[in-house]
Ligand SMILES: Nc1ncnc2c1ncn2[C@@H]1O[C@H](COP(=O)(O)OP(=O)(O)O)[C@@H](O)[C@H]1O
């Protein structure tokens with residue numbers, strides 16, 4: 001069952017109920033109340049019996065006829081004083097009764113009628129009323145039949161609605177899948193809804209939007225790449241020039257300035273290399289998937305780290321030494337090292353680096369006991385150039401590209417990355433790689 005259909009069921013039943021009430025109201029207005037009509041029909045045989053058999057008796061035999069009927073009939077015929085009867089009726093009914101006609105009491109399953117108007121059937125008969133009870137009136141039967149009618153109409157109506165909404169639902173779901181894929185970074189995802197579909201215009205717009213976004217992203221990446229590339233030559237020239245300047249006997253005062261300039265240039269240079277790395281990563285679509293030993297991988301990652309601050313301890317935990325991982329080894333190592341380098345900057349005393357089997361792949365965890373990442377920043381730190389502005393972050397240096405490279409690598413592997421709080425207090429980064 002789809003959501004569109006479920007949302008339809010309620011309104012359909014409500015409007016059918018409303019239609020039922022409306023039909024009943026209009027019919028009552030035009031032709032009198034159907035429940036009463038129905039009751040009158042159900043009471044008709046008894047009234048017929050009264051008018052065509054009992055009333056047809058010659059004047060003084062009326063009571064005898066009535067008694068004969070009483071003996072065989074299921075219906076209770078009582079004679080009650082006119083005054084009592086009037087008390088049980090409303091104004092309209094009283095008027096009808098006084099005219100000598102039959103008054104039907106639907107809820108009481110009874111009818112009233114005066115014996116006669118002039119007293120010719122027996123002494124004082126004009127002051128008596130024939131009160132027939134236990135008539136075979138069933139006012140619910142009528143309502144039940146009516147309700148059944150409308151429920152059947154509603155059910156039959158729902159069949160075409162279900163078919164109609166199912167097609168829509170499927171098409172909408174297909175579109176949702178496309179936008180989801182696109183959002184997950186699969187920029188080539190496009191909707192191919194048939195032109196006969198009612199969501200075709202929407203799918204065309206989604207495709208156009210996707211086309212435009214991927215064009216923008218591509219040109220932005222190309223620009224970044226080109227600019228970084230172009231920066232390399234002037235940087236190299238500047239480095240060269242500074243080198244020469246330093247060698248050509250400058251005053252000590254200027255020497256200091258030149259040193260500062262070289263520092264800045266070094267920083268600029270590393271930014272450009274990082275940017276080129278990122279651009280290369282983004283342009284690389286082919287992964288070199290291979291199976292490699294987890295133990296070797298852990299060793300590699302640890303070995304190529306820069307020297308650690310003396311107070312920081314790195315512990316490695318491996319699920320099983322025989323475990324093997326699947327992925328582009330160079331890239332997985334790179335992502336892990338980015339996490340380890342961050343942890344080295346932020347850890348107070350401890351870093352735990354572990355590799356575990358997960359439900360359908362493996363998970364690489366790097367946690368530290370540093371200041372951690374505040375909850376509201378956990379999405380943003382993966383964006384390029386996003387760095388938190390705490391004093392600790394300012395002291396650590398870097399351009400905020402490390403984690404965006406991590407995310408890029410994980411996405412290329414169709415995996416995911418998460419950050420939360422470590423059991424030892426700081427940040428815990430987890431990389432999930434599916435097999
Ligand atoms: N282990 C960590 N503990 C606390 N904050 C971290 C940690 N790792 C990353 N961050 C935060 O995320 C930001 C982005 O990290 P990253 O992309 O590696 O850039 P960079 O290391 O160049 O600052 C960092 O500036 C820092 O604020």
Ligand SMILES: [Mg+2]
Nearest residue numbers: 342398402403
């Ligand atoms: Mg970093």
